[in-house]
Amino acid sequence: MIKLIDLYKKFGSHPVLQGLNLEIEDGKTIVIIGRSGCGKSVTLKHIVGLLKCDSGSIEVDGVDITKLVPLELQEIQKRFGFLFQGAALFDSMSVYENVSFGLRTQNIMTHENDIKERVAECLRLVGLEGIENTMPADLSGGMRKRVGLARAIAAKPQYILYDEPTTGIDPIMSDAVNELILDMKQKLQITSIVVTHDMVSAYKIADRIAMMYEGKIVQTGTPVEIKNTDNPIVKQFITGSAKGPITLENRG
Amino acid sequence: MVHKHLPGESIEQKIEESIEEDKFIRFLGHKVVGVADTLGKLTNLFLQILFWIGKKPIDFKNITKQMTEVGVNSLTVTSLTSLSTGMVLALQTGAASKNILNEPLYVGTAVGFAIVKELGPVLTAVVIAGRVGAAITAELGTMKVTEQIDALYTLGANPVKYLVVPRFLSCVLMVPILTIYSSLIGIMGGYFVSVYKLSIPGARYYHDIIDFMKVGDIMHGLIKCVIFGIIIALISCYKGFTTEGGAEGVGKATTQSVVISMVLILVSDTFLTNILQFFRIG
Numbered sequence: 001m002i003k004l005i006d007l008y009k010k011f012g013s014h015p016v017l018q019g020l021n022l023e024i025e026d027g028k029t030i031v032i033i034g035r036s037g038c039g040k041s042v043t044l045k046h047i048v049g050l051l052k053c054d055s056g057s058i059e060v061d062g063v064d065i066t067k068l069v070p071l072e073l074q075e076i077q078k079r080f081g082f083l084f085q086g087a088a089l090f091d092s093m094s095v096y097e098n099v100s101f102g103l104r105t106q107n108i109m110t111h112e113n114d115i116k117e118r119v120a121e122c123l124r125l126v127g128l129e130g131i132e133n134t135m136p137a138d139l140s141g142g143m144r145k146r147v148g149l150a151r152a153i154a155a156k157p158q159y160i161l162y163d164e165p166t167t168g169i170d171p172i173m174s175d176a177v178n179e180l181i182l183d184m185k186q187k188l189q190i191t192s193i194v195v196t197h198d199m200v201s202a203y204k205i206a207d208r209i210a211m212m213y214e215g216k217i218v219q220t221g222t223p224v225e226i227k228n229t230d231n232p233i234v235k236q237f238i239t240g241s242a243k244g245p246i247t248l249e250n251r252g
Numbered sequence: 253m254v255h256k257h258l259p260g261e262s263i264e265q266k267i268e269e270s271i272e273e274d275k276f277i278r279f280l281g282h283k284v285v286g287v288a289d290t291l292g293k294l295t296n297l298f299l300q301i302l303f304w305i306g307k308k309p310i311d312f313k314n315i316t317k318q319m320t321e322v323g324v325n326s327l328t329v330t331s332l333t334s335l336s337t338g339m340v341l342a343l344q345t346g347a348a349s350k351n352i353l354n355e356p357l358y359v360g361t362a363v364g365f366a367i368v369k370e371l372g373p374v375l376t377a378v379v380i381a382g383r384v385g386a387a388i389t390a391e392l393g394t395m396k397v398t399e400q401i402d403a404l405y406t407l408g409a410n411p412v413k414y415l416v417v418p419r420f421l422s423c424v425l426m427v428p429i430l431t432i433y434s435s436l437i438g439i440m441g442g443y444f445v446s447v448y449k450l451s452i453p454g455a456r457y458y459h460d461i462i463d464f465m466k467v468g469d470i471m472h473g474l475i476k477c478v479i480f481g482i483i484i485a486l487i488s489c490y491k492g493f494t495t496e497g498g499a500e501g502v503g504k505a506t507t508q509s510v511v512i513s514m515v516l517i518l519v520s521d522t523f524l525t526n527i528l529q530f531f532r533i534g
Contacts, residue, residue, distance in 0.1 A: 050402050074408060082406040088399040102407035105414075151407070 001026055002047060002159065002193075007056035009042060009215075016042050017053065018215030024159075029185055029192040031202040033237065034212035035246065040195040041085065043212070044161045047193065048080045049073045078106055081152030081160040081190075085167065087144040089136040095147050096132035099123065102155040122150040125187075126180060142173035149180060153188070160184060162194040166201045174201060181205045199238055203227075211237060213246065297412070297490055298482075301420050304413040311418060318418040322384050323426035327433070329383060333375050334367070334434035338441030341366055346450040356450045360460025363442035365469065369534055372435035373473045374521055377480035380427055381513035385488040388419055389509035392492025393502040401493070411493070420485040427481035428474050435473070472534025476524050480517050487513045 002024040009017040016039040024030050032040050045051040046058060049065055057064045065076055089098050099119045103109045109118060123129055126146040136144060145165060152160055162181065166174035178201050184190045196202055202209055203223045210220040211234045219231050229235055236244030341363045346356040392415060395401050404411045439461065446452040491509035495501050528534060 045402070048406055050405055070410075074410070077406060078408055080406060082403070084399045084403060086398055088403040090395075090400055090403070091398075101409070106408040155407075 001059075001061060002191075003057075003059040004043070004047070005057045005059070007043070007046060007058070008054045009039075009046070009051065010054055016215055017046075017056075020056070020212075020216055022210055022217050022220070024191060024193055025208075026191050027185070027189050028207040029181065029194060029205050030208045030210060031194045031196060031206035032210050032212055032217075033197060033199070033202055035237070036197060038212050039215050040212055041163050044082075044163055044193065044195055047159075047161060048077060048082055078155065079158040081155065081157035083145070083148050083152045083160065083162045083165055085163045087136075087148035089139075089144055089147055089151070091136045093136075094132065095123070095128075095134050095136065095139075098136065098147060099132075099151045099154050102151065106155055108155050118154060119150075122154045123147075125153065125183070126150045127176070142169040142176070145169060145177060146180070149177075153184065153190075156188070157190065159191045159193065162192060162196075164196055164198075165194060166196060166198045174198065175204075177201075178204045199240075213237075293494075294486055294490055297416070297493075298486060300412045301416055301486075304410060304417050305421070307413060311414070314414070315418045315421055318422040319426055321387070322380065322419075322422040323430060326380060326383055326426075326430060330376055330379055330430050330434045331437050333379055334372065334438035335441040337371055337375060338363060338367060338438030338443075339445045341371070341438075342442035342445035343449065346446065346452075350450075356446070356452055358460055359442065359446050359450060359452060360457040361464050363446075364439055364461035364465060367435050367438040367442070368465065368469055368473050370473075370521075370525075372431050372438060373476040373480060374517060376431045376434050377427055377477065377484065377517045378514055380423070380430065380481075381484045381488075381517060382510055384423070385484045385513045386506050386510050388485075388488040389492045389495070389506045390502055392489060393495030393505045396493060396495045397498055397501060416485075416489045416493075419489060420482075423485035424478055424481040427484070428477040431473060431477045466534070468532070469534040472525075472528050475528060475533065476521065479520065479524060483516050483520065484513050487516065 004020055004022040007017045007020040008015075020039075020043060022030075022032075022043075032043065034040050042051060046053055047060075049068075053066060057066050059065070060076055060079065063076065065073060068076065089095075090101065093101070096119055099122055100115045103115050103118060109115045119132065120129070123131065126149050128143060128146055128150070131139075131143075131147075136147070139147065149165075165177050165181065169177065181192060181194065182205055185192060192205075194202075194205060206223050208220055209223055209226045210217045211226070211231075212218070213233050219226070219229060219234050221229070226234060226238060229238070232245050236246050342359050345359050345362040349355070349357050349359065392401070395415075401411050401415070404414055443454065443457055446457045447454050488509045491505045491512070495505040497504075
């Protein structure tokens with residue numbers, strides 16, 4: 001269970017999070033929607049401790065991670081897998097070294113054979129068997145994302161955070177990624193937090209959807225509740241209209 | 253600031269002027285705070301390096317790789333620079349001493365001391381700042397803007413331990429080693445010119461150096477190198493870690509890293525020489 005309580009964060013004089021509250025239940029997939037630059041990715045980075053909030057608290061399984069020292073935080077980080085927007089594969093390493101990286105640094109496996117088996121298993125889960133020796137530069141955008149996902153799940157995390165998993169890949173591939181996210185939930189009972197502005201994907205994978213606007217969550221609900229919302233801000237966003245309370249000047 | 257009200261000066265002009273003044277003070281304030289902020293962050297990075305340096309497991313593979321990059325791969329360029337520096341030094345001192353004393357005297361002493369105490373350390377450090385410092389900033393900067401450094405964090409590897417410590421160790425160890433090597437090459441360059449161009453006997457050149465040089469003089473050069481190595485590693489890693497703004501940002505950070513390292517090397521050399529002389533080291 002992850003609880004975000006009253007988070008505030010400023011970059012210079014630009015406020016990004018302005019009193020954000022959110023609860024994430026175990027075993028569920030929550031999708032955070034909102035405009036580009038409204039602070040969705042920043043929220044994700046706060047949850048894993050990559051960014052420090054100005055005020056507020058973040059509870060992971062009852063522990064407030066904003067009060068931890070770096071080494072304690074590192075222990076908590078082991079519970080998380082993170083799929084970055086651009087996959088963020090280490091481009092000096094092969095796919096095999098990328099996927100096995102977390103297993104080695106976190107001392108989860110030491111025997112090379114166990115590692116090999118786990119890497120093959122993860123790549124099979126994302127539908128990319130036998131590409132262990134390929135370099136990231138030789139992969140397409142969709143493949144990179146899937147290798148990124150394989151790397152994120154290798155250490156068997158409790159939570160996976162997805163930063164725009166379907167952005168920049170074609171519709172068929174993005175549906176395949178959606179299927180993967182659903183698979184992860186069913187096969188591995190992983191709690192997922194997905195940040196996206198792709199509504200097709202949001203409706204498909206979400207147990208709950210949270211709409212973020214001006215640094216706050218303005219509504220949370222099931223996909224059906226969000227579809228039938230009365231909130232003008234949410235309504236404008238999900239129908240994708242340029243007219244409404246969200247003006248183009250408000251972009252973050 | 254109180255303005256005298258001059259005839260013909262309108263209230264608007266006065267307000268505008270005071271806004272201008274305000275801007276200037278703000279600009280100055282920003283600069284001062286900016287420099288203090290950077291110094292604080294550099295110190296923080298340095299302390300983090302010291303914290304992680306002894307933490308096990310030590311990543312020998314990565315350290316060896318970086319040492320090869322800093323040391324072995326810089327041999328050609330440092331050889332060339334120091335060889336020509338040694339030669340030109342011998343030519344100039346030879347010519348100068350011929351002009352004044354009618355014969356080239358103490359060429360070995362001049363070349364040896366200049367190279368061992370000043371030019372060897374400074375030139376090697378400048379070459380390494382250009383070659384290795386730039387590469388470090390560009391690599392770490394690219395990793396930063398493509399979120400690979402964030403990825404390291406989430407996979408349980410501390411970026412300072414994983415990326416900075418090996419680069420820091422290689423700079424601090426390899427710059428002095430390269431300096432010893434390049435000083436020898438430089439002295440050799442001076443020897444060639446002295447013997448074949450200035451017709452000084454080889455033994456004379458050798459004794460001109462050996463008879464005057466003390467261990468302190470060599471230490472003087474080596475202590476400087478260690479400091480230069482620290483400067484190169486700190487600046488280039490810091491600039492890489494703070495890169496923002498895509499490919500353009502990486503380019504800017506790389507240029508800044510090289511320029512700042514070079515300037516710092518040259519400026520700190522003055523202070524270091526003073527301090528070392530104060531403690532009678534060389």
